[in-house]
Amino acid sequence: MLFLAETVISGLMAGVMYALVALGFVLIFKASGIFNFAQGVMCLFAALALFDFISPGGFMDRWFGFYLPIWLGVIATMGVMIILAWMIERFVLRFLVNQDAIILFMATIGLAYFLEGAGDIMFGSDVKPLDIGIPQGAVDFLLDDYGLYIEKLEIVAAVTATVLVIVLAIFFQKTRVGRALRAVADDHQAALSVGISLHSIWVVVWSVAGIVALVAGIMWGSKSGVQFSLSLIALKALPVLILGGFTSVPGAIIGGLIIGVGEKLAEVYVGPFVGGAIENWFAYVLALVFLVFRPQGLFGEKIIERV
């Protein structure tokens, strides 16, 4: 029974980690209808930039002879992600207003390759052990006194994700910019006709997604070191999005939790009978089963188009 509890808790925690990545996808899709294929690479890019700012031998150290404290490094990286958002809008999206969703999607594929290559050239391919003070390892008293294994890093990730969702919910529901974002998401041209600047809105939403990518990059980078396989964590977010819906922030969280628990239970209890390594594809199977009953995902908006 204790082991089952451990598996479920580990699944929930892993689900939170997936949800952190999925959130970035949701933000951009919600506000602009673009499925951002580059979200995983943005997590990687943000983590690489942060590591470079706060490490000896990094950009600051090479150019100015000192490196930044962690808090300042995080702020500087947020700045980098905002500049990146501006550049994406200025040099990519601006030319694609009112194009089909597939065109915008393909542009983000190009963006992913560009960012990955740029990251490689600027920061190198080595594994970078990211240590910003997030506690690692099992929670000692739970393991020693109750035999329950929960990782400290994942608890931090869960708390961070909760705070992030609350902040994003307030941002979308209570601020003028948030309402404008939702208006743009509903209809580009209608939003333009009431004076909302599409260009500014896109910069804002890509900036927010960049900052969410930084949070996800920090968590995953602390877990496995910052390295180029981080860009592949986008694959973990896809079933979460299918299940939770592409336009729902709470959906990303709930979807993450369901996927996390589902894949862990499947791997631990079913895996040994079918040769193991089933959690990756099981997540997609689970998401597809949900799709049969709710094609728009658990919390996605039901799109009805009249012919």
Added chain:
Amino acid sequence: MNFKKLATFAAAAIIATPLFATGAKAYELVVPSLDYRTGPYAPSGIPYANGFADYLTLLNEKGGIEGVKVKLVPCETGYNTKVGVECYEKVKDEAPSRSLVVHPLSTGITYQLIPKASSDQIPIHSMGYGRTSAVNGAVFPWVFNFPATYWDGAAVFVKYIGEKSGGMDKLKGKKIALVYHNSAYGKEPIRTLESMGAKYGFNVMLLPVDHPGQEQKATWLQVRREKPDWVLMWGWGVMNQVAIKEAASIRFPMDRFIGIWWSGSEQDVLPAGDDAHGYLSGAFTAPGDGFPLHAEIKKVVYGANKGAGEADRVGEVGYNRGIIAGVYFEEAVRTAMKIHKTKEVTPAMVRDGYESLNLTEARLNEIGLPNFAQPVQISCDNHAGPRKVAIQRWDAKAKKFDIISKWYDTDREITDALIAEDSAAYAKENNITPKCM
């Protein structure tokens, strides 16, 4: 000079130019480097590629092999099998010598290239990876996998565990888990472990991890539940780093966790910090930069600003493997030159060089690598050479690996039988009549 003389002179010059050009263009020994400096596996690929390139640069700085310069032709595979095969097709006929040997640097690429390279008559050296039964040169005349195979690695790890347990008879009833990359590479040791389990009475627990291995919580929860006595790992890239961190998190003792040599580089253990202290892995070369050859590379190659990487990374585990691959290539070419009495060797001649290779400890000393690797003697019935493996241990404080064991022989009773069976099946499947060339 009238027009007729001028025209005659010009025509003579045009006709003579290619002759002079051909004469001036010296023969070169082409060796491709199917490396991967980009993508998720780049941290493991870069040190090897740098070691290989630096050693060949050193050779050229010293005049080449018997006076013939080496031409290194890099091709980026990204550790992708399809791209690796494309790279092979691109470089195989590179002038002037054609590719004298191919190092696929991936078990997946090796499997794809075995029939192609055999048909193109280009030798493959899959050093410590690839198809294990290529040990049998009568079935795989163009494939070499010395100095050790995955099956040797598995056999040696079991021997080491037996020794630590107080004797092989003490293995009875023990549980050994294998955490492996769910690919051709990761599955290689399974049969050996199962055969040894049957022989010595231990249980094997199989735990596959899908590419890339960023999330392994379920795997390590199973380790926690089943409580194996030892964990072996056939991992690659991020899978290694995550596995070591997860093992530390569940407090699995690092001195009972052994990775194959591709799970035993600095890049694999550094992200886990102090928690990785005591982690073990197999090795077929010594770690570190304390050998005379490293000093020579730093002076001659990096001193002339011709280094492939950074001087302070000379001597990393992956780098040293690149060096030894370069040494093996050099010695195979020298041997081929002696056998065929020509300096303009072809891939077929270099195959003969590999098959007659005899790299002694005295020669390793001369090269500047005393006690760096095991001497190698290759023959038709043994393309894997010494098949000896040592155990190295990570010192997290000093941030370096140290060899902590003797060099163990493989378990020939188990592995030779499996090699004979697997190579015979391959021969039958491909209508090959086994014979030595």
